[in-house]
Ligand SMILES: Nc1ncnc2c1ncn2[C@@H]1O[C@H](COP(=O)(O)OP(=O)(O)O)[C@@H](O)[C@H]1O
């Protein structure tokens with residue numbers, strides 16, 4: 001649907017899916033954030049799945065971009081779920097002292113879609 | 127001190143990499159991971175040294191105006207290690223104590239880089255003086 005460098009933004013079942021497969025430099029990460037928000041506005045998607053299975057490392061910069069993207073998406077009426085966080089990456093973030101309380105996470109894309117799917121249905125119903 | 131801890135760290139390889147651009151930050155952390163992999167680090171230790179390297183090298187670029195990163199593969203009494211020495215000639219860390227406590231940042235970011243990196247590695251040293259630049263040395267040892 002749209003490319004930021006090597007990161008495609010796809011629309012799956014009414015949800016935006018961003019699968020990060022490569023180690024992101026700071027500028028690419030920031031550009032990706034902007035592209036995701038634009039895609040939300042353009043498609044009116046109420047759910048955003050960020051698949052980070054391919055990320056071997058999440059440092060404070062990447063973590064901030066991920067958390068901020070979720071916050072901004074929420075202001076646009078979109079729920080964000082991060083999926084596929086590797087155990088060693090989750091461990092590293094917690095050990096560094098990140099507050100992960102506001103991050104919604106799921107094990108894999110299926111579980112993430114399920115979670116967002118429920119919300120999409122509920123929202124369309126009222 | 128246990129005898130193995132007292133053994134001196136042998137430097138097996140050493141390479142110096144420039145820290146001049148964002149791409150350099152990616153290259154240095156990628157190299158740190160390769161060395162950790164080669165030294166037989168488990169996934170958690172690999173992520174720890176890679177992430178800590180990323181934080182420190184980015185700081186040298188963003189706060190220190192660039193510098194040089196040296197990566198070493200170590201062996202101490204049969205235990206594998208990876209060490210990063212990152213130096214810049216920037217303004218130095220103004221309030222080191224506060225910066226190491228975490229949550230303090232001049233750029234309005236998270237301020238978890240320095241304090242976070244320290245928590246991720248086994249040995250951590252910062253040498254910094256106003257106007258005299260900053261050198262950070264960190265070492266991660268493989269789990270036994
Ligand atoms: N190499 C450096 N040169 C000068 N100041 C530094 C350096 N590294 C860190 N600092 C200072 O320490 C603070 C904390 O660093 P860090 O925890 O990485 O947070 P951040 O980089 O997000 O500001 C920085 O805001 C900066 O003031």
Ligand SMILES: [Mg+2]
Pocket residue numbers: 181184185239240
């Ligand atoms: Mg930093």
